[in-house]
Amino acid sequence: MASPAHASGGPRRDGLPASETGGTDIRAGRRAARLERIGERTAWIYTGLVFGFLFLPILIVVIYSFNAGRHVTELTGFSTQWYTIAWSDRFLMNALRNSLTIATTTAVLATVMGTASALAMDRLSPRLRWLMELLTYVAIIVPGIVIGIATLIFLVTAFDWLNPWLAYLAGVDAPHLGLGAASVVAAHTLFTMAIVNVLVRTRMRGMDRNLVEASEDLFATPWRTFVQVTFPQLLPAIMAGALLAFTFSFDDFIIAFFTSGQDQTVPIYLFASIRRGVNPSVNAIATVLLGVTIMAIVLAGLVYRRGQRRGGAGAQG
Amino acid sequence: MAQNDRPGRGSRAALLVLPATLWYVGFLVAPLIVLAIMSVGVRSPNGGYQPALTLEQFANLTTRITPLTNTLGLAALNTFICLLVAFPVAYTLALKVRGNWKLVLVALVVIPFWTSFLIRTYAWMTLLGANGVPRILGWVGFEDVQLLNTPFAVSLGIVYNYLPLMVLPIFVSLERLDRSFMEASRDLGAGPVATIRQIVLPLAAPGILSGIVLVFIPIMGEYLIPILLGGGKTYFLGNALADLFLQSRNWPFGSALATLFVIGMVVLVAGYLALSRRLVRAGRESSLL
Incomplete structure (x- = not known):
């Protein structure tokens, strides 16, 4: 216990006489303690600064969205005009509609297919399961820009080949296949489905198998076992997956940039208007999106907590 | 294994994975195959792709x-x-903060990550632009400091956007660190620096490794940050790919680069998995001592 760091100046409690080395021991101990205190304080100040760094830009965006003036140079008074301008922007509203449609469709498809494949993967033969795992990880690893480009050239090639056939088979009123919201959904679902799969399987590993076996022993049909036992336990992971899929799809720029064709999404609209120059209505859009995101996070947190509590109670009961 | 004796189990499992499998084949395997085929082709005179069987593009690389x-x-x-x-940051959050505050502060690290990437980057364009920080620097005597469209701005944007991906895994691995190790180290006379080097860093290694992989992969493919904050002067692989496909329309060369990129990432992740398994085992052994 007579460690230098603990003997911070006071008399040594072990009662041993302070030898010549004891004096330097205590001094070294004091120095170590002071160093530690300084280190601790520096760590706190530093962490505070990093938090400031994280939130400063967001604060700036919110403040300037209520600024009356056109220029971001000075604050000229409170105004909500940028919100009105953003709201009446036809292109922006169109992009918002597209983004919401794409993100909702992606979230539903990714959640259903990701969960279904996660449920069944353990029952596949080892070789098939290995293949599914490989595909899932590759879908996650391949960078977004490569997914975007590969989907673009694949679809363009496929459509070039398919469209003459369609015209030949169906005549003049044949549908002309092209890039659009549907191709964005295809590429977004690929990545997010893999994420849902991994989340649900991680949760399954922590699940109580006994409950499923008990349900089966009590002659419940597989569907009933799923609805009453498996699904409630998996719900937090499924909800988290759906939320992630929606947010990813709604926020993604690079994949949509390559695969959306004529259909604009909100990130593409923002990119174009940022490149065009100063446009304070961007701040208004950003603030609305920020508000919606924070509400969604809080809501998801509440749902997750309830789901966890109910899941825990179910596991005990 | 009672589940396997029931009839119809296997076919039901196959039915459940079928939609996902079809999606993977249609929108991952097929596009990657097309990419690989194009990478052995040549550029047609007016851009795009012309069928061929040559390794010319890879030689160009x-x-x-x-x-x-x-x-x-x-x-x-x-x-x-x-x-x-x-x-x-991860160190302070994991070892200095106690109780509920820990959860709140970790949530605060993640919240900016959940807001639009483009908007956060746009905010930095405002802050680093001529009317932002450089103007304030001008008041204290540093005139004409250019911040926007420099490599510094790109690094700042990257650190800003990817910080949560680095903080979280390190935080998780440090969270599990047994405080008694640090006390033991101190009792044995090690200073704070020695404690960090000999106790904290080795145990944080798996988290650091995951953080590096999680951040490195998206940075390689980064497109927006160099364009918006670097003025297009700083170049990442993502920018090179976008230029090859959209501007110079050299699809075969772009495909070769993209193919190499995918292979590189797969190798990187495989290496990471092997290394992290070893690190975890080493960590367990050292904690037995």
């Missing part, structure tokens, strides 16, 4: 190796800067 290694070095450097900024 080796002649243009310098920009490629520059990109790699830049991505590695920025990952390292991100690690330097993130580690003390």
Whole structure:
């Protein structure tokens, strides 16, 4: 216990006489303690600064969205005009509609297919399961820009080949296949489905198998076992997956940039208007999106907590 | 294994994985195959792709190796800067904060990550632009400081956007660190620096490794940050790919680069998995001592 760091100046409690080395021991101990205190304080100040760094830009965006003036140079008074301008922007509203449609469709498809494949993967033969795992990880690893480009050239090639056939088979009123919201959904679902799969399987590993076996022993049909036992336990992971899929799809720029064709999404609209120059209505859009995101996070947190509590109670009961 | 004796189990499982499998084949395997086929083709005179069977594009890659290694070095450097900024934060959150505050502060690290990437980057354009920080610097005597459209702005944007991805895994691995190790180290007379070097860093290694992989991969493919904050002067692989497909329309060369990129990432992740398994085992052994 007579460690230098603990003997911070006071008399040594072990009662041993302070030898010549004891004096330097205590001094070294004091120095170590002071160093530690300084280190601790520096760590706190530093962490505070990093938090400031994280939130400063967001604060700036919110403040300037209520600024009356056109220029971001000075604050000229409170105004909500940028919100009105953003709201009446036809292109922006169109992009918002597209983004919401794409993100909702992606979230539903990714959640259903990701969960279904996660449920069944353990029952596949080892070789098939290995293949599914490989595909899932590759879908996650391949960078977004490569997914975007590969989907673009694949679809363009496929459509070039398919469209003459369609015209030949169906005549003049044949549908002309092209890039659009549907191709964005295809590429977004690929990545997010893999994420849902991994989340649900991680949760399954922590699940109580006994409950499923008990349900089966009590002659419940597989569907009933799923609805009453498996699904409630998996719900937090499924909800988290759906939320992630929606947010990813709604926020993604690079994949949509390559695969959306004529259909604009909100990130593409923002990119174009940022490149065009100063446009304070961007701040208004950003603030609305920020508000919606924070509400969604809080809501998801509440749902997750309830789901966890109910899941825990179910596991005990 | 009672489940396997029931009839119809296997076919039901196959039915459940079928939609996902079809999606993977249609929108991952097929596009990657098309990419690989194009990478052995040649550029047609007016851009796009012309069928061929040649390794010309890959040979071109080796002649243009310098920009490629520059990109790699830049991505590695920025990952390292991100690690330097993130580690003390993760350390403080994991070991100095107690109770509910920990959860709140971790949530605060993640919240900016959940807001639009473009908007956060746009905010930095405002802050670093001529009317932002440089103007304030002008008041205190540093006139005409250019911040926007510099490599500094790119690094700042990268650290800003990827910080949570680096903080979280390190935080998780440090959270599990047994406080008694640090006390033991102190009781044995080690100073704070020695304790960090000998106790904290080795145990945080798996988290640091995951953070590096999580940050390095998206930085390599980064497109927006160099364009918006670097003025297009700083180049990542993502920018090179976008230019090859959209501007110069050299699809075969772009495909070769993209194919190499995918292979590189797969190798990187495989290496990461092998290394992290070893690190975890080493960590367990050292905690037995």
